[in-house]
């Protein structure tokens with residue numbers, strides 16, 4: 001995986017002209033964990049940075065089976081018909097080896113996958129949620145630089161990945177099933193509170209009436225928890241991804257959200273704050289990595305850790321010793337270890 005395929009200048013030039021193969025190569029580069037690749041990735045990101053940002057970044061989540069891929073296929077196709085270019089990325093830290101992981105199955109979003117105005121990329125295969133999130137953020141910037149003006153980040157609605165995704169997008173959409181009751185409990189669990197827009201999918205056939213009930217239940221529930229901000233109250237809409245109904249209404253609502261947030265100065269502000277938080281995350285991860293690899297820390301770690309595990313050393317004291325070793329500040333150490 002070396003050689004001209006990873007020349008960041010070449011990738012940048014092709015990528016900026018909208019070439020999807022260059023985009024795919026660029027994303028492979030930012031996903032690589034090799035040190036030399038990381039430096040090339042940073043050169044690439046630096047080269048295209050000025051051309052990124054001109055898009056709407058949408059997070060889409062929902063429990064397995066709610067119809068995420070059917071929805072993205074319908075929604076993406078609809079936008080492409082209007083002249084947009086749509087990129088779909090996935091965040092699924094559990095996707096490493098699990099079968100049927102999101103976007104892993106090639107038959108999902110088949111029409112979109114074949115469309116030259118679409119770009120679909122499965123979740124990076126390995127790593128922590130933090131690592132996957134970082135690589136997805138970088139992939140998102142590359143998609144924008146390649147001229148994709150709608151970037152969708154899909155995640156399964158079962159864990160912590162929603163928060164990570166909500167933290168990297170402009171707008172977070174939650175897909176729900178036409179069912180009330182137990183499902184409404186989700187409202188208290190916080191995921192619904194991340195939503196800027198709720199969509200009840202499968203509003204068709206036998207589920208049509210249930211969908212209407214669900215819409216009004218969720219509207220009431222959102223009012224009750226005073227969801228949203230002074231600038232935006234998350235609406236509840238219905239759609240049928242299968243029949244393609246309600247899709248344009250959703251796109252219109254996304255436009256309204258964007259306008260309302262931009263008018264209030266919140267659109268850029270959210271992005272700016274996301275960028276700052278991302279910087280600090282990077283600092284944190286780099287420092288942790290450097291600390292763990294520092295020889296003086298590595299030497300002392302087994303003993304300190306086992307004493308903390310055994311309960312005969314206060315964790316805070318052990319932490320101070322480790323940090324002092326890392327910083328080379330002997331005066332801050334209490335002579336806990338040799």
Ligand SMILES: Nc1nc2c(ncn2[C@@H]2O[C@H](COP(=O)(O)OP(=O)(O)OP(=O)(O)O)[C@@H](O)[C@H]2O)c(=O)[nH]1
Nearest residue numbers: 063064065066067068069070201202203240241242
């Ligand atoms: N009736 C109806 N069925 C739908 C609709 N959207 C999706 N489905 C069906 O629901 C099932 C799940 O759809 P998917 O799009 O695979 O759902 P998903 O949320 O991506 O599922 P995972 O891959 O498990 O995360 C499929 O059988 C779809 O045909 C809809 O609008 N109406």
